[in-house]
Amino acid sequence: MDGSTAILTLQGIAKRFGDKEALKSVDLSVAPGEVHVVCGENGAGKSTLMNILAGIHQADAGTISLRGMPVSIPDPIAASRLGIGMVHQHFKLVPSMSVAENLYLGRNPRKYLVFSNRAEMERRAAELIARYRFDLDPRAPVGRLSVGQRQRVEILKALAFDAEILILDEPTAVLTPPEVGELLDVIANLRERGRTVLFITHKLREVKAVADHVSVLRHGESVGTHLAAEVSEADIARAMVGRQVFLSGRGADADKPRTFGPALLELENVSVSNASGRRLLDAVSLAVRAGEVVGIAGVDGNGQTELAEAIAGLLPIQAGTVRLNGRAITGTTVPERISAGLGFVPEDRLDRGLSPTMTIAENVAATNYRRAHLLRGGLVDPARRDAFAERAIREFDVRGAAPDRAIGQLSGGNMQKLVVAREMARRPRVLVVAQPTRGLDIGAAEFIHSRILEAADAGAAVLLISSELSEVLLLSDRIGVMYRGRMLAVLPRKQAEEERIGILMNGGEAQAA
Amino acid sequence: MKAFRQLLRAVAAPLGAIALTLFLGFLLVASIADEPVLAYRELLFANFQSLGNFALFINRATPLALIAIGIVFAFRAGVFNVGGEGQLYLGAMAATVMGLALPGLPGFVLLPLCVFVGIAAGGFWGYIPAVLKVKLQVDEVVTTLMLNFVALLFTSYLVNHLLRDTTTYGAISWTLPESVWLPSIPGVPNATSAFLVAVVLAVLAWVLLFRTVWGSEVRAAGTNLRFAETVGVPAARRVIEAMIVSGGMAGLAGALYVLGTGHRFEQNFSPAYGLVALTVALLARVHPISALVTALFYALMLNGAAYMQIATDVPRSLVALLTGLLVLLMTARLRRQSSRH
Numbered sequence: 017m018d019g020s021t022a023i024l025t026l027q028g029i030a031k032r033f034g035d036k037e038a039l040k041s042v043d044l045s046v047a048p049g050e051v052h053v054v055c056g057e058n059g060a061g062k063s064t065l066m067n068i069l070a071g072i073h074q075a076d077a078g079t080i081s082l083r084g085m086p087v088s089i090p091d092p093i094a095a096s097r098l099g100i101g102m103v104h105q106h107f108k109l110v111p112s113m114s115v116a117e118n119l120y121l122g123r124n125p126r127k128y129l130v131f132s133n134r135a136e137m138e139r140r141a142a143e144l145i146a147r148y149r150f151d152l153d154p155r156a157p158v159g160r161l162s163v164g165q166r167q168r169v170e171i172l173k174a175l176a177f178d179a180e181i182l183i184l185d186e187p188t189a190v191l192t193p194p195e196v197g198e199l200l201d202v203i204a205n206l207r208e209r210g211r212t213v214l215f216i217t218h219k220l221r222e223v224k225a226v227a228d229h230v231s232v233l234r235h236g237e238s239v240g241t242h243l244a245a246e247v248s249e250a251d252i253a254r255a256m257v258g259r260q261v262f263l264s265g266r267g268a269d270a271d272k273p274r275t276f277g278p279a280l281l282e283l284e285n286v287s288v289s290n291a292s293g294r295r296l297l298d299a300v301s302l303a304v305r306a307g308e309v310v311g312i313a314g315v316d317g318n319g320q321t322e323l324a325e326a327i328a329g330l331l332p333i334q335a336g337t338v339r340l341n342g343r344a345i346t347g348t349t350v351p352e353r354i355s356a357g358l359g360f361v362p363e364d365r366l367d368r369g370l371s372p373t374m375t376i377a378e379n380v381a382a383t384n385y386r387r388a389h390l391l392r393g394g395l396v397d398p399a400r401r402d403a404f405a406e407r408a409i410r411e412f413d414v415r416g417a418a419p420d421r422a423i424g425q426l427s428g429g430n431m432q433k434l435v436v437a438r439e440m441a442r443r444p445r446v447l448v449v450a451q452p453t454r455g456l457d458i459g460a461a462e463f464i465h466s467r468i469l470e471a472a473d474a475g476a477a478v479l480l481i482s483s484e485l486s487e488v489l490l491l492s493d494r495i496g497v498m499y500r501g502r503m504l505a506v507l508p509r510k511q512a513e514e515e516r517i518g519i520l521m522n523g524g525e526a527q528a529a
Numbered sequence: 530m531k532a533f534r535q536l537l538r539a540v541a542a543p544l545g546a547i548a549l550t551l552f553l554g555f556l557l558v559a560s561i562a563d564e565p566v567l568a569y570r571e572l573l574f575a576n577f578q579s580l581g582n583f584a585l586f587i588n589r590a591t592p593l594a595l596i597a598i599g600i601v602f603a604f605r606a607g608v609f610n611v612g613g614e615g616q617l618y619l620g621a622m623a624a625t626v627m628g629l630a631l632p633g634l635p636g637f638v639l640l641p642l643c644v645f646v647g648i649a650a651g652g653f654w655g656y657i658p659a660v661l662k663v664k665l666q667v668d669e670v671v672t673t674l675m676l677n678f679v680a681l682l683f684t685s686y687l688v689n690h691l692l693r694d695t696t697t698y699g700a701i702s703w704t705l706p707e708s709v710w711l712p713s714i715p716g717v718p719n720a721t722s723a724f725l726v727a728v729v730l731a732v733l734a735w736v737l738l739f740r741t742v743w744g745s746e747v748r749a750a751g752t753n754l755r756f757a758e759t760v761g762v763p764a765a766r767r768v769i770e771a772m773i774v775s776g777g778m779a780g781l782a783g784a785l786y787v788l789g790t791g792h793r794f795e796q797n798f799s800p801a802y803g804l805v806a807l808t809v810a811l812l813a814r815v816h817p818i819s820a821l822v823t824a825l826f827y828a829l830m831l832n833g834a835a836y837m838q839i840a841t842d843v844p845r846s847l848v849a850l851l852t853g854l855l856v857l858l859m860t861a862r863l864r865r866q867s868s869r870h
Contacts, residue, residue, distance in 0.1 A: 330758055351761035362759055371753040378745055382760040385742045395740045 022081075023048040023212055024069075024181060029078035030236075031064055038064040040236040042078070046181070051203055051213045051226050053244065056233035057256050057457035058427065062216045063105075065233070066183050069214075070102040071095035101174025102183040107166050111159030115169055116141035118158050119176050144172055148205060164195035171202065175211075182206065183214045188222050194315065200226050218457055220252045221486065234258055257458050266309060266469065266493055266509065274493065277306025278342075280357075280477035281327070281446045286336035288322050288501075296322040298501040299336065304446070304477040309468070310506070311492030312481040315521050319501035320481045321363060324450040327479070328360040329353045330368075341445055354383055359444030361435055363451040363481070365428070369435040372424025377405035379423045380438045387442055408437035413463065429460030436464055440471060447471050450481040465491060485517060499523045543812070543819070546858040547826065554851045558843055568841040572848075575836035576829055582836070584713075584720035588790050590828035592617065592782040592799070594727040596806035597813065597820040598734050599778025603655070604815045605738055606771035607751035612658065612673030613779045614803025615680030616651035620780025621787045622684040623650035625794040628705040628787075629692060636708030643709055644784050651780015652773040654680060659772030663765040677803070688796050700796035711789035721789030727821060730778070734817035747771045779803065800831075808852070812859050827852070 026044040030037075039061045046052045056062045067073045069080070071089040079086050082098055089095050095102070109118050116138045117124070125136040141154035150168050158166060167187060174182055184203075188196050203213055203226050215223055220230065227244035232255040239255055266274075281304040288297040297319050304310045314320055325331040327338060329350040338346050340356050348356070362368035370379050381390055381401045390401045405419040412433040414426070423431060432452065439447065449468060453461035468491060472478045482488050488495055489512070496506040497520035504520050551573075559565040576586040596613045603610035624647040631639060658672035685700065692702035714720045738744040749757040750764040751771075757764040782802070791798055809827055813819035834848035 328759065349761070349763075350758065351763075354761050360759065367753075368755045368759040371749055371756045373752050374748065378748075382745070382749065382756075382762075385745075391742070395736065396742065396745065398740075 021048075022046055023083055025081040025084075026065075026069075027079050027081075029065065029068060029075045029080070031061075031068060031073060031076050038236055039068075039075075042233065042236070042238045044231055044238060045241070046212060046214065047229070048212055049207060049210050050228040051207055051215060051223075053215045053217060053220065053223055053227040053230045054233060055218060055220055055230060055252055055256055057218055057459065058429065060233040060256070061236040062218075062233055063185060064236075066102065066185055066214070066216055069095065069100055069181075069183060071100075096177045096179065099178060099180035100183065101177055101179025101181070103167065103170045103174055103185065103187060105186045107170050109158045109166060109169060109173075112157060114138075114155050114157055115145075115152055115161075116154040118169055119144065119154075119173050144176055148172065148175065148202070148209075150202070162195075164191055164198060167191070167195075167199065168202065171206075175206075179211070181212045181214065183216070185216045186218075187215070188217060188219060196222055218256070221249055224249070232256055253458055266472075266491055274307070276308045276493075277475065279303040279305050280341050281448075281479060282337075282339040283327070284337045284339075286323075286326060286338060287334050288326050288331055289334055295501050297326060300498075300501075300503045301336075302479075302496060302503060302506065304479050306445075306475050306477055307472055308494070309472045309478040309480055309492050311488035311495045312479065312498055313485050313488045313495055313517055313521060314483065314498035316483045318498045320450065320483070320498055322501070323498070324360070324363065324448055324479075324481055327448050328358065328362075354442070357442075357445035359439035359442060359447040359476075361439050361447075361449040361452055363454070365431050365435050366424075370423050370431055373422055375420050376409070376417055376423045376426075376434060377402050377419035380405045380408045380419075380434055380441075383438060384441055404441075408434060408441065412437045412467075429456045432456060432464065433460065436467055440467065443474070444471075444476060446477045446479070448479045448481070451483065452480070453482075453484070453487060461487075485514065485521075489514065489517075497521055543814070543823075543859065546855060549858055550851055550855040553854060554847070557850070558847065562841055562843045564841055568837050568843040571837040571840045572833040573829070574833075575840075576832055580717055581719065582832070584717050586828055586832050587714070587717065587720040587724045589832055590825045591721055591724045591727055591789075592786050592802045593806050593809055593827055594731065594821045594824035595723075595782035595785070596779045596803055597809040597824050598727070598731055598817045599775040599782075600807055600810040601734065601813070601815050601817050601820055602738070602747070602771045602778070603775035604810060605744075605751045606747045606768045607754070608659065608662065608768060608772055608775070609670050610655065610658075610673050610772065610775050611670055611807060612654060612676050612776070612803070613806050614799065614801060615673070615677035616654045616776040616779035617783040617786075617799060617803050618680045618684045619654050620647035620651040620783030621791075621794055621798065622687060622783070623647050623780070624784035624787045625692065625702050625705065626687070628709050629703055632706040632708075634708075636706075639706070640709045640711075640788065643788060644781065647780045647784025647787075648777040649780070651783065652777035654780070655772040655774075655776020656769065659769040663768055684794070685796055688794050692794065694793070702794040704793045705787065709788055710792055711785065721785065723785035723789040726781075726785060727824075731817045731821040738817065743767070743770075779806075808856060812856065 022045040024046040026042055029039055029042040031039040042065055054062055064073060068075050069089065071092045071094050074090065080089065087098060089098065119141050120137050125133040138154045145152045145154060150172065152165060152168060158169060187199060191199060206213055217223055224244055229241055230244050230247060230252060231241040232239045232252060234256060283300055283302045285299045285301055286297055287295065287299055289295050300323060312320055312323065322331055326333050329348065333346055337344055340353065340358060343356065345353050345356055366372060381404055385391055385396065388404055390397060390404055402419040409417045414430045414433050417426060417430060423434065452464050452468065468478060468480065480488065480491055492509060494506055494508055495512040495517065497504045497517055499521065555565065555569055558568050562568050576582050596617060600610050600613060624643040627643045627646045628639060654676060657676065658669045661667040661672055662669045688700050688702050694701050694703045711722050714722050714724065738748065746757065746762040747767045749762050750767045754764050786798065787794060805827060809823045810820050813823040830848050830851060834845040837843050838845040
């Protein structure tokens with residue numbers, strides 16, 4: 017594709033924020049009517065680049081050409097006039113207003129020049145929805161829609177402006193796997209109608225099916241554009257990180273015989289119900305042996321969160337037994353379980369994992385004051401506590417961190433590293449990790465994976481819960497699948513073909529299991 | 530050296546805000562007063578002109594500091610304790626009742642008893658909203674505020690109907706036996722030695738909050754309750770404990786006021802100490818040591834305004850303007866800092 021046929025061409029785009037060089041020199045050429053994926057790790061400059069196209073930031077250097085003509089995009093209104101629409105990762109919708117009102121916010125059709133013409137607005141919204149075959153009710157308040165539906169409202173909003181080029185910023189980050197599938201259908205549909213789609217992501221795997229070209233950004237520079245059909249996931253991963261990526265886990269050498277110790281974590285018919293009596297966990301039984309990694313796959317919301325919290329002691333168990341190292345811990349408190357040798361990495365680091373406004377040292381020390389001897393004469397010894405945090409920072413390669421900084425100022429990957437560091441510092445016998453790499457870039461994810469495997473090699477029983485099937489397949493010796501609070505099957509890695517797991521995740525074989 | 534520089538950085542902004550407030554206030558005074566310099570000299574320095582004035586200044590600062598330090602505990606546990614006033618009154622009343630009930634006991638027994646029941650009464654008044662919040666998710670701002678009225682009306686009933694000194698006018702209780710009167714600060718007649726207690730407690734509060742596991746657990750519960758649960762903190766218990774400490778400090782302020790300054794319960798002894806202390810705690814960035822310093826500054830302004838009014842034509846309500854300005858300038862800084870990241 018050369019510059020003359022491209023709808024959008026970027027040359028030498030550079031942008032700096034203070035002393036941070038977000039973009040050094042980016043070239044990009046997008047053909048009309050294609051789906052162009054822009055990949056890059058967190059911090060590679062993807063969002064900055066798209067914000068420049070959307071008129072939110074202005075480039076310091078370089079040229080933007082639209083249909084061969086150089087243009088300047090001073091603000092978002094100019095961008096939409098040029099036919100560039102952006103769907104942000106964080107939706108910009110008014111929850112209390114209806115779908116139609118959100119679509120026509122600020123430019124609603126008028127009656128007698130002053131009154132908003134509601135009927136006309138809803139008619140046009142219904143037309144727009146029908147044209148793109150979306151499943152939306154123009155009168156429904158946005159606050160009551162699912163995340164996937166809200167995203168479609170955002171897309172429609174851009175289309176209502178007649179956007180020719182649609183930019184989607186990490187659209188899959190907020191979606192569940194089935195919703196991702198629906199989004200891809202929407203994108204394919206848009207391409208059929210001749211729209212150009214720029215798709216920003218750091219997870220190529222999900223979008224490869226609909227992509228025409230893939231461009232990779234690394235450290236603010238473009239490192240090449242490829243035909244999507246001609247590159248593998250590993251190629252792209254290598255281009256994003258700039259080196260060979262460690263993608264081998266236990267899944268890769270499943271044939272290698274391993275011997276495991278005694279079962280350290282045992283669940284026997286564990287059931288949990290919520291206040292209204294709905295079964296969140298339904299007679300779940302599971303055993304994880306010393307040195308073993310058991311992965312739990314499943315679509316989000318099928319009881320994985322409850323499973324982790326029931327083991328961690330955060331959710332009361334109505335029936336069944338949990339045993340840790342042979343001892344029943346069913347009714348014990350969180351600190352008792354921690355003392356018994358449990359390590360727990362919760363699924364949401366900002367919710368349960370950390371206290372963002374407290375310092376790094378205090379967050380890392382939280383479960384370790386007594387065990388790591390951070391006290392002197394009954395009082396916290398700041399020197400020892402800070403040294404303890406320094407050690408975690410060094411061991412987990414957390415850059416730009418000092419013990420007395422608020423942990424919330426770190427990047428997601430660095431926060432997650434410190435949560436894992438805190439839990440690993442006690443050398444737990446049983447380690448429960450939930451969604452350990454959600455939202456992390458490849459480098460950080462790879463690092464955390466290797467730490468999880470090291471813990472298992474050292475003899476810990478590891479329960480890995482993840483909605484990323486690739487992660488479960490990569491790391492686990494055995495794989496369990498959860499569906500509607502039930503453990504449908506626990507398969508040895510060799511029998512766990514991706515297809516079979518996929519069927520189980522959707523409740524297939526439910527009768528058989 | 531590093532710690533000192535950190536401290537300097539921490540106090541630089543509040544000091545800047547205070548300086549700016551005083552400067553803007555001076556412009557204000559200059560525009561309305563004939564003798565602005567004299568007015569300001571009275572406002573700032575009259576407190577130190579005589580030992581008597583200085584004692585009054587100390588007596589004003591003491592309850593403010595004690596309540597504010599208590600409120601720091603509540604804030605750190607994530608509870609907005611607006612009930613300082615009620616806790617203060619109950620503490621004062623409990624100490625008075627104890628002192629009047631057992632006048633025959635020797636001072637070294639009765640004095641600690643009075644202090645203890647004062648703390649207990651205030652602590653109990655902090656316990657109620659804490660339990661309601663933890664168990665039933667009742668908003669503590671409402672409960673602490675409402676309990677203020679309960680405490681004020683209840684103590685008003687007691688002082689008017691059961692304890693009233695019938696030999697004099699006003700809603701004033703009988704005077705406590707002299708055996709339980711607190712001594713003055715050595716060298717400063719009439720300045721309550723309760724101030725020394727406040728100084729010691731400020732340091733102790735800092736140690737408790739920032740150098741014990743208990744303190745880190747309270748702060749964890751206050752900043753992220755779900756995180757606290759996850760790392761094994763009995764979060765609900767810590768919140769309740771912090772509120773008992775908070776109420777207990779206000780109760781202590783009441784007890785020590787009665788024992789050290791008033792020597793009896795007066796129905797209107799507090800010029801809204803509880804609410805002013807809330808502002809003090811917030812302006813001190815929820816830090817016990819700076820709460821002590823801020824309480825001193827507030828007392829300086831409150832008393833200085835009275836001298837200013839006597840000596841010049843500037844009304845004492847200027848001080849309300851100045852404190853309002855101060856709150857504005859301090860929070861303005863907070864906002865800018867939070868929007869930076």
